[in-house]
Amino acid sequence: MFAYCADPNSLEGLAWLACYLTTGKHMGLYWSFGTVLSLLAITAPVALAFGFVGAMAARSPFLPARIIGKGYTAMVRGVPDIVFFLFFVIALDQGVEWLNHQIRCPDWTEPIRQGLEFRVCPEAKVPLGTSPQYVHQIYGFGLAVVTFSLVFGAFAANVLYGAMQAVPRAQLETAEAYGMSHGQVFRRILVPQMWVYALPGLSNLWMILIKATPLLFLLGVQDIVYWARELGGAKTSAYEYPHPDWRLYYFLFLLVFYLGFTRISEIVLDRLTARLSRGQATAAGEAMRKAGI
Amino acid sequence: MKKLLIATALVALTAGASMAQTVRMGTEGAYPPYNFINDKGEVDGFERELGDTLCAKAVLTCEWVTNDWDSIIPNLQSGNYDTIIAGMSITDERDKVIDFTQNYYPPAASAYMAPTADAKIGEGAVVAAQIGTIQASHVAESGATLLEFATPDESVAAVKNGEADAVFADKDYLTPIAAESGGALVMLPNDVQLGGGIGIGLRESDTELKAKFDAAIQSMKDDGSLNLMIKKWFGDEATTF
Numbered sequence: 001m002f003a004y005c006a007d008p009n010s011l012e013g014l015a016w017l018a019c020y021l022t023t024g025k026h027m028g029l030y031w032s033f034g035t036v037l038s039l040l041a042i043t044a045p046v047a048l049a050f051g052f053v054g055a056m057a058a059r060s061p062f063l064p065a066r067i068i069g070k071g072y073t074a075m076v077r078g079v080p081d082i083v084f085f086l087f088f089v090i091a092l093d094q095g096v097e098w099l100n101h102q103i104r105c106p107d108w109t110e111p112i113r114q115g116l117e118f119r120v121c122p123e124a125k126v127p128l129g130t131s132p133q134y135v136h137q138i139y140g141f142g143l144a145v146v147t148f149s150l151v152f153g154a155f156a157a158n159v160l161y162g163a164m165q166a167v168p169r170a171q172l173e174t175a176e177a178y179g180m181s182h183g184q185v186f187r188r189i190l191v192p193q194m195w196v197y198a199l200p201g202l203s204n205l206w207m208i209l210i211k212a213t214p215l216l217f218l219l220g221v222q223d224i225v226y227w228a229r230e231l232g233g234a235k236t237s238a239y240e241y242p243h244p245d246w247r248l249y250y251f252l253f254l255l256v257f258y259l260g261f262t263r264i265s266e267i268v269l270d271r272l273t274a275r276l277s278r279g280q281a282t283a284a285g286e287a288m289r290k291a292g293i
Numbered sequence: 294m295k296k297l298l299i300a301t302a303l304v305a306l307t308a309g310a311s312m313a314q315t316v317r318m319g320t321e322g323a324y325p326p327y328n329f330i331n332d333k334g335e336v337d338g339f340e341r342e343l344g345d346t347l348c349a350k351a352v353l354t355c356e357w358v359t360n361d362w363d364s365i366i367p368n369l370q371s372g373n374y375d376t377i378i379a380g381m382s383i384t385d386e387r388d389k390v391i392d393f394t395q396n397y398y399p400p401a402a403s404a405y406m407a408p409t410a411d412a413k414i415g416e417g418a419v420v421a422a423q424i425g426t427i428q429a430s431h432v433a434e435s436g437a438t439l440l441e442f443a444t445p446d447e448s449v450a451a452v453k454n455g456e457a458d459a460v461f462a463d464k465d466y467l468t469p470i471a472a473e474s475g476g477a478l479v480m481l482p483n484d485v486q487l488g489g490g491i492g493i494g495l496r497e498s499d500t501e502l503k504a505k506f507d508a509a510i511q512s513m514k515d516d517g518s519l520n521l522m523i524k525k526w527f528g529d530e531a532t533t534f
Contacts, residue, residue, distance in 0.1 A: 008332075023332040023333065023334070024332060024333035024334035024335070025330060025331075025332050025333065025334040027334065028334045090371065093371070094371065097372075110498075114497075114498055115390075115497070116367075116370050116390055117370045117371075117372075117496055117497065117498060118370065118371045118372060119372065119496070119498055120372075125372060129315055129317060129372075129375070130314075130315040130354075132356070133356055133357075133358065136358070220360065220361075220368075220373075229444070230322075230323070230330060233323070233444065233446035233447070233450075234446060234449065234450065234470070236325060236469045236470055236473050237469070237473060238325040238326050238329060238338075238469065239325070239329070239331065239332055240331070240332045241332055242473070245446075245450050245453065247450075
């Protein structure tokens, strides 16, 4: 990074630290914060969409949709996250490759499962073995996003289902009395009113999602926990910047990061709750109306 | 003449075709000097240099991938990468699930490292080792209480903070750590020979790739360049072929 970093052994004090903190490896750590934040930024809306569809399906008057919606929430919620993460990612990856194999190599005669090996034809590998490493990383990240979204979507579905049931029946009846159709009642009355009931549950989920991001490490994505462990471990002079075991400091830094991040989230969510309560037929909305806010 | 031309053209063509083959080399990246991630964030160490040389000899394009040690064999089998080159000793148990090339590092000594030279290591002692290594199974058989850790670094840290009486690992890995600890950690004299040397792990169905690496390793053994590389990374006292 800096010109004087060419010979780390001659450096001392702050200059050493400045060079140490700007090594390629530390760039990997800083970059991984971006990975975690983008995972959150993509997963949260996708999981919410999954949850919305799941909740709609669970309330549907059409039996098969109801079974799918309820089955999805029950199954995903009932399995420990880590088990789901370990199982689902492998299953999804092999499933994609198996399908690809059927399409691209119909003439392949060797069995796909050979003992413990899972072997599809080279053209069917996803991503291809010849692809550069960043493609593999993006694919791994994509798998992580899908898995996170599925898991958190199931919880969100349950929260939204409860919120939809919590909207006072009188509100919907009034809308029906005005001659609105089923869909109109749903869009104009039910959905705008349910958010305030859903928000406490959803904000809980958001907090849990933030704290669950170290699971990325389990999926082989190099996240901040991976780098903190890798960088913090004791380094001998095989490395340019030897140092003793500094994992404590690195993990302390992560602790501060997560605490700060959840604190900011809390502030934002509180404001959102206040905003959504305005004019609602709830105790909070009523209190705001009386106070004249 | 014409035949010769065709033959050269064919050789050139096949060479061109095999040039295109990309081999993904899986390693742990946490076991200096065998393999580690250097300060630039790249895989470095004895196995990096060796792997790159072998790939050049076998005309393969190689790409380096790091993976956690405890899932390194399953991820080879599911095809996330094509080789394991991570200081993995050739043992019968591993040979049942994957294949190995001939060894590129001779059977090396494993050793204990402890805070004091008179530390207990046998019955009643607590010994740290990395999970799924030959050293871990040796400790389990020795009667000592085994403490397993996911990374080699954590097993050393366990001794430093008093969780374990000693750590048992490859001598080449522990020696630099003891030397640089300023006397806080010492190597114990009782070395143990384990395993059949270190080889490259491959899927059992990848016989062609195995043959290529075997030939490349053999040529490096024959011309002595492998011994030079071992001395460069492990010092002049290292066991060579």
